[in-house]
Amino acid sequence: MRSRTCHVVAALVAGLMTMSLAACGRGDERVTDSFSVGLLLPSRAVPRWERSDKPLIEKRLKELCPHCAMEYANAEDDATMQRQQIMSMITKGVRVLILGAADTRALRSSVQEAHDAGVPVVAYDRLAEGPIAGYVSFDGAQVGRLQGEALLKAMGDKASRGNVVMMNGDPTSANAAWFRRGALSVITGKVNIARSYDIVGWSTQSAHANMAAAVAALGPDRIGGVLAANDAIAAGVISALKSAHVGKLPPVTGQDADLDAVRRIIKGEQYMTVYKPFRMEAGAVASMAVALGRGEDLRDIATTTTNSPTAQHIPSVLLTPRAVTVGNIKQTLVKDGMYTIDQICTRQLRPACDKAGFGR
Incomplete structure (x- = not known):
């Protein structure tokens, strides 16, 4: 009888120990x-x-x-x-x-x-x-290459005769240098880089000021394209060109596919952005x-x-990044769920959206 009791106690103890260890395991998982x-x-x-x-x-x-x-x-x-x-x-x-x-x-x-x-x-x-x-x-080099390739395409036959202004990113950013190298690998020798600026803090205001200086130095009709490193910089570039009463805006690149930039592309103010x-x-x-x-x-x-x-x-x-122009916004940004057509196409933009083939 005593032997049987001992076996029962031992079994209970073993069971309790197993339960305790299992509980500890679960606790460790919760802690982890x-x-x-x-x-x-x-x-x-x-x-x-x-x-x-x-x-x-x-x-x-x-x-x-x-x-x-x-x-x-x-x-x-x-x-x-x-x-x-x-x-x-x-x-x-x-x-x-x-x-x-x-x-x-x-x-x-x-x-x-x-x-x-x-x-x-x-x-x-x-x-x-x-x-x-x-x-x-x-891939930062690919970002720059996409921007450079798009700019050359937009400038077309005028590329070899056109002045390009480079609006680079923040000089403290390794990415800015990466983007710039990628772009230069495509456009060097194919365009005249008339001015190049580093935009501290990727600031829209600084981009505006530097673009205004470029327009003053080169003349409002002698800028064939602007390689802007991102969309915030592109916003400053475009506002400066408008302030200088540039008749036909030159192609301007960008990056990040900001909603405002996508709307500028629809309006024809910004040529492209890089979608990441x-x-x-x-x-x-x-x-x-x-x-x-x-x-x-x-x-x-x-x-x-x-x-x-x-x-x-x-x-x-x-x-891998992708280039976005007015022709593939639906196939990239809308398809991936980044924006809906209703988000992009405000009431004021509806005519431009209709022209671009943006059905609801």
């Missing part, structure tokens, strides 16, 4: 999947960061890790502020940082501090210097962040590697 991810974006001046990237990253993080939390901060083009934001997030205990750097060089020491604190940093859209754990962006499917970029960076938070390897996510001035073989995802 309930960490914080810090998202640091660089600017409010460029609409995409707040309107597209932030909500898309937050949504995908929740899908991949329902119990994870997201800490968010925007640097407003201030690298000193972003350094403080990084330190604040490390202090709060975030497990991973997603960094869209306000200044890729100036943030190097902060990336190192995060690394030393055991917080991996995923560079988003811009490759920050320092010990970066992963990198997600679009932000949903894919946001999805890739969220996947990297969750994998790092769980202590997983990035090799199943990264499709290539990238070198920076301070790090080699960074696991990377480099996505």
Whole structure:
């Protein structure tokens, strides 16, 4: 009888131990999947960061890790502020940082501090210097090539005789240099680059001022095309051309497919933009962040590697951009769900939309 009782007790103890271990396992899973991810974006001046990237990253993080939390901060083009934001997030205990750097060089020491604190940093859209754990962006050289090819096509036979003004991005951005190299690889020797400006902070106002200076120097009728690095810069360029009473606007490039830029394309004021499917970029960076938070390897996510001035073989995802003109807005931006026709075609734009073949 005693032996049987002992066996029963032993079985109960074993069962309780199994239940306890299982409960601990479940608890460990909950702990593993309930960490914080810090998202640091660089600017409010460029609409995409707040309107597209932030909500898309937050949504995908929740899908991949329902119990994870997201800490968010925007640097407003201030690298000193972003350094403080990084330190604040490390202090709060975030497990991973997603960094869209306000200044890729100036943030190097902060990336190192995060690394030393055991917080991996995923560079988003811009490759920050320092010990970066992963990198997600679009092929910047291809962005520039698409802009250059579109500009040559729009200028047509006049390309060899036309003056081109280059409105480059922020000189502190590695991406701006990447875009510029890509564009130059296409247009060098085929057009006369009459003026070239670096636009600090990708500012619409600075672009306006510099374009006004170019018009004053070259004359309003002697500008054959403008290679604007993004849509915010394109907005400043076009406003300056209008202020100078330029009769027929020259072709102007852009990037980011901002809604206002798409409307300018419909109106015939801006020739093209470069569409970078932000949903894919946001999805890739969220996947990297969750994998790092769980202590997983990035090799199943990264499709290539990238070198920076301070790090080699960074696991990377480099996505493919697409050129958008009035002829393929429906096949790109509308088809992908970035905008609806009703969002693009305001009442004032309805005649232009009808002319462009935008049926409801």
